[in-house]
Amino acid sequence: NAGVTQTPKFQVLKTGQSMTLQCAQDMNHEYMSWYRQDPGMGLRLIHYSVGAGITDQGEVPNGYNVSRSTTEDFPLRLLSAAPSQTSVYFCASRDLFSSYEQYFGPGTRLTVT
Amino acid sequence: SQKIEQNSEALNIQEGKTATLTCNYTNYSPAYLQWYRQDPGRGPVFLLLIRENEKEKRKERLKVTFDTTLKQSLFHITASQPADSATYLCALHDKLIFGTGTRLQVFP
Numbered sequence: 001n002a003g004v005t006q007t008p009k010f011q012v013l014k015t016g017q018s019m020t021l022q023c024a025q026d027m028n029h030e031y032m033s034w035y036r037q038d039p040g041m042g043l044r045l046i047h048y049s050v051g052a053g054i055t056d057q058g059e060v061p062n063g064y065n066v067s068r069s070t071t072e073d074f075p076l077r078l079l080s081a082a083p084s085q086t087s088v089y090f091c092a093s094r095d096l097f098s099s100y101e102q103y104f105g106p107g108t109r110l111t112v113t
Numbered sequence: 114s115q116k117i118e119q120n121s122e123a124l125n126i127q128e129g130k131t132a133t134l135t136c137n138y139t140n141y142s143p144a145y146l147q148w149y150r151q152d153p154g155r156g157p158v159f160l161l162l163i164r165e166n167e168k169e170k171r172k173e174r175l176k177v178t179f180d181t182t183l184k185q186s187l188f189h190i191t192a193s194q195p196a197d198s199a200t201y202l203c204a205l206h207d208k209l210i211f212g213t214g215t216r217l218q219v220f221p
Contacts, residue, residue: 002154033209041122042213043157043202059210090156092209100145102209104156 002026004105006091012111013081021076021108029103030096033058033067033109036087037107043090045061049074051095081112117138119203119212126219129212134188134215137204140199143205146179146186151200160201161188193219 008020024034028102033048044065045058065077074093078085091105118137126132136146145164149157163170163179163186170177176189192198200214 035211040213042117043204043209043211045209092156100162101159102147102157104121104158107154107156 004091004093004103006089006105006108008108009106010109012113013078014113015082016083018077018079019081021078021091021110023074023088023105024072024077025074025091025093026072027095027103029076029093030071032068032091032093033102034064034074035090035092036060036074036085037090038087042066046076046089071083078110081110083112085112085113117203117205117210117212119201119215121213121215125220128194128219128221130193132193132197132217132219134201134217136186136188136212138184138205141184141210142181142185145205146177147204147209148177148186148188149202149204149211151202154207156163157202166211182188190217193217195219195221 006023031049032048035043037043044060046064047066049055052068052071055066055068068074089108094100094102116139131195147162150160151157161177163177165181168216174191177189194200196221198215202211
């Protein structure tokens with residue numbers, strides 16, 4: 001099992017550009033989520049999903065969109081990047097019914113200039 | 114608002130000693146609490162989960178306590194090793210509200 005994979009690992013964007021951060025898991029987990037991690041702020045939940053076709057907002061959803069068309073994939077879209085979105089982004093997944101343990105991806109470091 | 118506090122200052126201890134990290138929370142009554150380890154440039158890795166009706170949980174050299182009256186969890190690493198050096202995060206609730214983490218440095 002590859003676990004949770006994220007691409008790209010690093011990305012630099014200019015203000016106003018759009019992009020999609022990819023996240024995939026091969027553990028057949030129903031629950032997937034996106035976090036951003038900033039110095040002194042800890043991990044903050046952006047969006048989450050409890051299954052294909054179902055998404056919901058977390059603590060800091062503004063400026064981000066998500067969709068869940070398959071169990072495996074949960075992409076995060078930045079529609080118009082802003083410097084405030086410079087951060088490290090982590091995707092995570094877990095089995096919805098048998099365990100609360102979350103498995104995290106390696107992260108994407110995003111810089112918006 | 115819900116708040117989780119972990120000591121933002123790094124904890125430096127000598128190899129072989131017991132490291133104790135603290136997680137305090139307010140305005141919340143979590144059904145369970147988790148501890149994760151994070152190494153530089155990597156995603157967090159799950160270590161332990163403790164439920165509100167459990168006072169203590171152990172896993173090898175790790176021990177977690179959960180005091181719902183004090184709204185506090187303590188995370189202990191006994192016989193610490195330099196390889197234990199990392200940032201340790203506590204998290205509440207099923208959506209995992211995270212603390213900012215405490216960096217542990219174990220020196221020989």
